[in-house]
Amino acid sequence: MIAVRGLTARRGDVVVLDGVDLTIADGESVLLVGPNGSGKTTLVRQFNALLTPDEGTVEVDGRDAHDDPVTARTSVGMVFQHPRDQFVAATVGADVAFGPENLGLERSEIDDRVDRALAAVGLTGERQRRIADLSGGQQARVAIAGALAMEPAHLVLDEPLTGLDLAARRSVLEHLETLSDSGTSVVVVTHDLRDLTDIADRIVALVDGEIALDGPPSAVLDELDGLGVRDPRC
Numbered sequence: 247m248i249a250v251r252g253l254t255a256r257r258g259d260v261v262v263l264d265g266v267d268l269t270i271a272d273g274e275s276v277l278l279v280g281p282n283g284s285g286k287t288t289l290v291r292q293f294n295a296l297l298t299p300d301e302g303t304v305e306v307d308g309r310d311a312h313d314d315p316v317t318a319r320t321s322v323g324m325v326f327q328h329p330r331d332q333f334v335a336a337t338v339g340a341d342v343a344f345g346p347e348n349l350g351l352e353r354s355e356i357d358d359r360v361d362r363a364l365a366a367v368g369l370t371g372e373r374q375r376r377i378a379d380l381s382g383g384q385q386a387r388v389a390i391a392g393a394l395a396m397e398p399a400h401l402v403l404d405e406p407l408t409g410l411d412l413a414a415r416r417s418v419l420e421h422l423e424t425l426s427d428s429g430t431s432v433v434v435v436t437h438d439l440r441d442l443t444d445i446a447d448r449i450v451a452l453v454d455g456e457i458a459l460d461g462p463p464s465a466v467l468d469e470l471d472g473l474g475v476r477d478p479r480c
């Protein structure tokens with residue numbers, strides 16, 4: 247479980263998050279939405295201690311993320327918006343294997359994880375490809391595969407479907423659904439709710455650093471338009 251209590255975060259004089267309380271249960275699938283600058287990225291970067299709270303706490307599976315950032319980073323997988331910044335190796339297979347290698351796993355387990363992760367994003371057979379030669383959408387899928395191969399307890403993805411074609415979207419969405427069914431919590435930060443509301447248990451909307459809406463899609467979707475987040479049914 248990820249438990250955020252009374253979280254306030256400032257950037258200079260600006261209060262970006264203002265006393266946020268949020269609990270994400272294991273296996274829950276949450277869409278985090280809100281207008282530009284509402285604090286979404288700042289919030290999820292607290293989950294694995296990439297940022298430090300000014301006030302309040304963030305606990306991951308009962309441990310304070312700030313006190314124990316190594317555990318938080320192992321437990322919370324993150325896929326950021328600009329995948330190019332995340333790659334550490336030249337080829338697809340080497341990049342996806344990098345995280346599991348650092349966990350000290352057996353070679354056969356690493357290979358299995360890389361195969362499963364690449365299959366989940368529709369990149370089976372692309373292990374030897376150079377990342378620099380891939381399209382933006384393919385690179386986004388490699389970044390997702392890298393996080394999947396870590397098999398984290400919680401997975402946070404910032405705009406994971408941007409630039410993906412229909413087949414890749416379907417493949418990623420199906421895998422996210424399977425993950426949350428098997429107990430992984432999945433948090434997706436997005437402006438584009440298309441397709442995603444079908445896999446979500448819950449939508450949380452941030453406005454000006456505060457939670458403005460929090461509930462199942464059926465209860466929340468009608469209210470989103472007023473907050474500057476587009477309801478995909480309209």
Ligand SMILES: Nc1ncnc2c1ncn2[C@@H]1O[C@H](COP(=O)(O)OP(=O)(O)OP(=O)(O)O)[C@@H](O)[C@H]1O
Pocket residue numbers: 257258260262280281282283284285286287288289
């Ligand atoms: N590195 C930084 N230094 C100073 N201010 C920052 C920094 N990163 C974000 N901010 C400010 O914090 C506020 C919230 O930004 P954040 O990126 O968390 O919002 P967001 O909801 O993720 O936005 P977007 O939808 O545009 O990605 C904004 O006012 C932004 O200008």
